[in-house]
Amino acid sequence: MEKLTSAHNTWLDEIPISSKYDDVYFNSQNGFSESKYVYLESNNIEKLHSEPYSTIVIAETGFGVGLNFLNTLHSWTTAKKHSNHYHYISAEKHPLCSRDIARALHGLSPKFDDYIRLLLSQYPQSRQGFYRLYFNKNITLTLLFGDATACYSQLYAEVDAWYLDGFSPSKNPDMWTKDLFESIAKLSHANTTFSTFTSAGIVKRGLTRAGFNVKKRKGFGMKREMLVGTFSGTQITNKAEIKPWFSLPKSKRPKEVTIIGGGLSGCSTAYSLAQRGIKVTLIEKETQLASAGSGNRQGALYAKLPVTPTKQGELHLSGFLYTVNFLKQNDPDNSFWSQCGVAQLATKDSEAIKQRELIENEYYPDTLVQLKTAGELTEICGSSVVHDGLFFPDAGWVSPVDFCQFLSNHPNITLIQKDIDAIQHTNSRWQLTDSDSKHLHCSHLVICNAEFANQFSATEHLPLKAIRGQVSITQKNTSLPELKTVICGEGYISPAKNGKYCFGATFDLKGKERDVTASDHNKNLKKLSAALPDFHQSLTEQNLPLSGRTAFRCS
Missing domain, CATH: 3.40.50.150 (Vaccinia Virus protein VP39)
Known part of the structure; x- marks a missing residue:
């Protein structure tokens, strides 16, 4: 490029x-x-x-x-x-x-x-x-x-x-x-x-x-x-x-689309179609949107940049810049996001070398990303940082649940709660069968239910894998440093939202446990110690209780 x-x-x-x-x-x-x-x-x-x-x-x-x-x-x-x-x-x-x-x-x-x-x-x-x-x-x-x-x-x-x-x-x-x-x-x-x-x-x-x-x-x-x-x-x-x-064929705009799954993927797709004047039926099996993999309290919003731009990296970066701009325009009061910046720490020597090369190549302007020393990041963050790293001043965190609620609140989107068990395509229409054996029909169908996307006969060939993750949550306390920006290393932690810090997350290729476990809390604490030693020390010395949540990524 x-x-x-x-x-x-x-x-x-x-x-x-x-x-x-x-x-x-x-x-x-x-x-x-x-x-x-x-x-x-x-x-x-x-x-x-x-x-x-x-x-x-x-x-x-x-x-x-x-x-x-x-x-x-x-x-x-x-x-x-x-x-x-x-x-x-x-x-x-x-x-x-x-x-x-x-x-x-x-x-x-x-x-x-x-x-x-x-x-x-x-x-x-x-x-x-x-x-x-x-x-x-x-x-x-x-x-x-x-x-x-x-x-x-x-x-x-x-x-x-x-x-x-x-x-x-x-x-x-x-x-x-x-x-x-x-x-x-x-x-x-x-x-x-x-x-x-x-x-x-x-x-x-x-x-x-x-x-x-x-x-x-x-x-x-x-x-x-x-x-x-x-x-x-x-x-x-x-x-x-x-x-x-x-020579791309002329596409015919659909009048209506049905989407299965009300997480970030489903709600983003629904909003994008609704903005184009298309009526959308958004189906979510749980009582609340973003109840599975999209349900964490906060998600870090930034771009993991390749040293030399690639097509995949450009797509990722375009998505990041678009999302920041979208949030600035649609939530100027920061009700469900914060443009507090993100620090991406170089916790390994190999990562530090890559980050220096990334800056030296000058593909990315310093308004997007800057290389900072551990001392500079400590000043930015509000707690002791022991690694140099990249800083993204326009990045921050987003509440996925609140974001999904905003996206779905569109006059062209109808939200219904149903658990779809089967789909079948006949006579140019889709028939959806729910858990009560009732049927819905639509002309165009989008499947956005993550790890369950291959549960249907039409999609069972998809090679999907569920990867368990757990985040840990603790109450904000006067003994803890006041974090001012998102810190990403082996894990991540965001500034407090509604009086609680959320950090993690584990990445378990074989885990099936859906409950929160003490062993995964310990893994998250270890990652936190490597990124923010003073914060970790204050947290453990106070013996503050930890809660959390688990979900499964789809890969």
């Missing part, structure tokens, strides 16, 4: 100028008006508001300071007619930092102040990847940090309008390529429009070859001409080059 290069700029009257391309990010005299003319009016975005699309998708090359997005966002929110959902996608190879965006947009127009605040509160760190931001239940922004051609070649979407922005072709010819134009065509349909500030021949010829009907329009202000057009519906390409197994 390539390292992302952030934008380096000079400034002229609070307008950023790219040092790399020697070009301005927007018109210093009338940037919003130019953006509105070149992109919104030329693509007839106002007409899109009245189209019968369930989702309107606009895609852009060159996010810059977000001027086009803010203009479009304002247009959408003030339109008389609204589509079900608006999705804005924008690629940026050299993203500005949030501080520079705030500086560039400061004081431009009061009507955009709320949008700018929402943008800056969610704006991602400058590293390669795809980032999903939300502005209300109907408006989504997906930022693609990386080369536009590479990003759009990975995307599966159906775009209604293209904003072909970016620096001038004469100053940034590497962006305006045949591959980019073909990616744009691949993501377009017969009525897709485009507009661009430039009238350069390389752009006109490239879009024409890709299947667009291109014409010139009067440019904004002193600029004589610009290009606009519509996709013909046929991409002009060499059919011998097309690999049929990369």
